[in-house]
Amino acid sequence: MASTSSGRQADGRDRDSEGRARNARPRDGLGRPLPYGADGVARQPEGVVRGPRETVAEAQELLDAGRPFHAHEVFEDAWKSGPDGERGLWRGLAQLAVGLTHAGRGNVTGGARLLRRGAGALEEWISQTGQARPHGMDLTGLTDWALRLAQSVEDTAAGIDATAWAPRLRG
Template identity: 65%
Template sequence: MDKARRDRDAEGRARNARPRDGLGRPLPYGAEGVERQPEGIVRTAGQSLADAQRLLDAGMPFHAHEVFEDAWKTGPEAERELWRGLAQLAVGLTHAARGNAAGGGRLLLRGADRISGYRDPYAIDVAGLTAWARGLAARLDGPVDAVAEAPRLTSVP
């Protein structure tokens, strides 16, 4: 595609403006997609977890990944690997729901390894999430239902 015709954001960076489905897959221009998760939002840890849980429960793990990515990019340096690991869990579920068992499994395991050293910050159920990710990765053999497989992020309802 000609560079002059590429979709660009307000800062002039290349940014695909195609609508996306609930799993983040691009749809044809003009199709009705789901609302995109705004990028670069600074949230508290509690708000990040609540927003991501709402998106996971709605079967939108790609969008939950975007929330975690914001937390990893805007949060304290000491917590970056935690949020990065949570983002990998969400995008691992995204790939699993899309039917990419190998890629989904790798990301789930990578995310589980990345968060496993944390001791339940913000009531995040690290042990439960790690077990969930490893269990899901072990049984992937085709597309999964993102809603049915959505994990609980915290030990607090």
């Protein structure tokens, strides 16, 4: 099937060069799809293998810029490519970033739920490993931040400013 210059197939579906489904629509900083042709933010490349320090630094830059959806992609890469013993750590951090994304989009229930799930994953990781500061991150502080934000989102029943609520990974 012929494809357009945007990666869209003649039938309207987005596909990559190998024919796999991909959504080529531009996205905003919270990962929401924008209309074709709109100016979006640069997408995070998927499947990038980074070291822990690079992962934390890149994710922090994205969080500070109000792009938690994109920070989640960075954490997801670490979760999928990192050592088995750290998968729970990176998965928990990805859940926090997705929770912040949903809270920023105004999804009160989903945002609070994911923030609490991510906090629980970090608490479990600390309990299993005895490490509260892996790669210089303050997991106890991140857990507290996530639980405070989840409560705040539920109390106000409104979306939040993801940039204003960006956590400090290295406390």
